[in-house]
Amino acid sequence: MEGALTAVPGADPARGTLLPAAEGSAPLVARPADTASTEALPSAGPLTGAVSGRELRGSRCARCAVTVYPADTACPRCGGPAVPVVLSGAGTLWTWTVQRYAPKSPPYEAPGEGFQPFAVGYVELPEGVRILAVLHGMSPEDLRIGIPVTITAGDGVPRARPAGPAGVTT
Structure with a gap:
């Protein structure tokens, strides 16, 4: 994914209207490209969302408080x-x-020693957003759903590492 979506799937971005969703679901919102906010976000890469060092930059809706990653100027x-x-x-x-x-x-460029398998996973943050990250410092035998991790912006994709006691990175 190279950035946040400008419209929710199933919506008609040309009309900018609410469209009915599946039965029992809330309607989907379409946001026409020509009316999308042009407000620039602080320097953030399309994949990393990185700011000052290795922090992750997201955005929170001023109306419904939904948090997303990477940052966008409008709520999906x-x-x-x-x-x-x-x-x-x-x-x-x-x-x-x-x-x-x-x-x-x-865009992948294999390292000189060739490709080596690696672990990837989704990290759920307290804000309720899940972020895809490369998992460092953890062998597949040590990985368990629910283990605490720390996550930082990386080159292209965020990186997660095991967290020690009280969330300290090991």
């Missing part, structure tokens, strides 16, 4: 204005897997 749920926020750097491992094959090239 209600279309309301969103304000930039720095997300907490500690969370829990929500799910994980091992990447056993090399990603497509480009």
Whole structure:
């Protein structure tokens, strides 16, 4: 994903209207591209959302309080204005897997020693957002859903590491 979506799937961005969702669900919000906010967010990469060092930059809706990552100027749920926020750097491992094959090239560039399998997972933050991250310092045998981790912005994709007592990175 190279950035936040400008419209919720199933919505008609050309009309900018509320469209009915599946039975029993709330309507979906479409936000036309020509009316989207042009307010620039603080320097944040499209994949990392990084600011000052390794913090993660997200946004929170001023209307419905939904938090998203990476940051966007509008809420994907209600279309309301969103304000930039720095997300907490500690969370829990929500799910994980091992990447056993090399990603497509480009943009992936294999290191000199060749591709090595690595673990990736979703980290759930206290704000309620889940972020895909490369899992460092953890072997597949040590990975368990629910373990505490710290997460920081990385080159291209955030990085998560095991957290020690009281959330201290090990």
